Amino acid sequence: MPRVFKIVPTTQKYDWGKIGLSSKVAQYAAAAKIPGFTLDEKAPYAELWMGTHPNGPSLVAGSDTTLAEYLAAHPELMGSKVVSRFRDAGAEEGNLPFLFKVLAIEKALSIQTHPDKKTAEALHNEKPNIYKDANHKPEMALALTPFxxxxxFLPLSQIAGYLVSTxxxxxxxxxxxTTQFLSAASSADSSSPEAKTALKDLFSALMTADEATFKARLADLVKRYEAGGATEREEGVKDLVLRLNSQFPGDIGVFCAFVLNYVKMQPGEAIFLAAGEPHAYVSGDIMECMATSDNVIRAGLTPKLRDIPNLVSGLTYGAGDPSRHMVKPAAFDSAAAHTALYDPPIPEFSVLQVLVPGGQTEAHPPIEGPSIAIVTEGKGALESAGEKLEVAxxxxxxxxAGTGVKLVAAERGQLAIYRAFVEAS
Structure with a gap:
């Protein structure tokens, strides 16, 4: 039985995806000649799913067997420690604890957060038709292109500045x-209970503002910006406000530009979104890895159901520089000079970025858990136990689990691979 083999991912078309071959999702699906994939140059290709999620299960290449079915029949490929750990956490047999994705974003995703495990269980019990599982959904986004x-939340002093100037x-x-918030923002401790309460009250008031009022004020704001009337303080968010309003005209979520950090990332940079952290992806192509769950609580920039009470009540109300969300790459193994490890503070997944120069090799020691890897550039081979698997x-x-591999780049061109894995400690 091979321990390294190809699987067939699934593509997802959502209206926020990039169109045709401008999307990394479509590029990879076309390059790999995914069975059943026919490129539509006018369609939005938003996500490529790699894993065992029932809404888009990967298949073992050359078969009609899902990866979950195959892993259930061959649990040694998961590793006994991983099987035991996540079975105790409620995972079904054969299901990976993570879902690996490529996202190609043309239109902003919703203002959202993900519940922690306890909240997910409660929401699933109360509204199983909306919150369809009882798992949490921490996630990490690693930029493939500018993202x-x-x-x-912004530092309180910056939000206070917008309250005064905008x-x-x-x-x-x-x-x-406003008075309560400005007083809290002047305090040195933005993590105090008083500061968190002031931020929660402010955000709740914003997201529940009267619709007629916020639509009128947003129209005024857009008109002022289009006429060149942005203040010096507002220059950093003007383009974001105009972009969001062009995509979601008259949506309260546009005002989140004044309370949330706006981050601009380059390829190789990553952010981690833990439970209770508000966020919205705006543009770019990314690798995304998440705990296997569908639980999303939305509040703006979306035609989907908005659950503002649960979103407001579930946020952590931490505020500060966006660097606190960044995941810094670290060394994976002393012998793997071309591999960087992105290791967020949760047990479900970590991600490796592997950039092997042409004609060179990279050895990965065995990992005590399963992995899924995608080739994002170049071609070469994966070698293990005397077997060679050509990849492009x-x-x-x-x-x-427990399989050491050697990644071999073709003579010309870099071999780029992203590898998600779980390893029970």
């Missing part, structure tokens, strides 16, 4: 809440 996102925003917040751009590979 922008909103994530986490009259259209201030008009949506009752004066007692778009190919997706499963690597069984």
């Amino acid at each position: 922008t996102a909103m994530c986490g 009259l259209e925003l201030a008009a949506l917040i009752p004066k007692p809440i 751009e778009g190919d997706v590979v499963f690597i069984g």
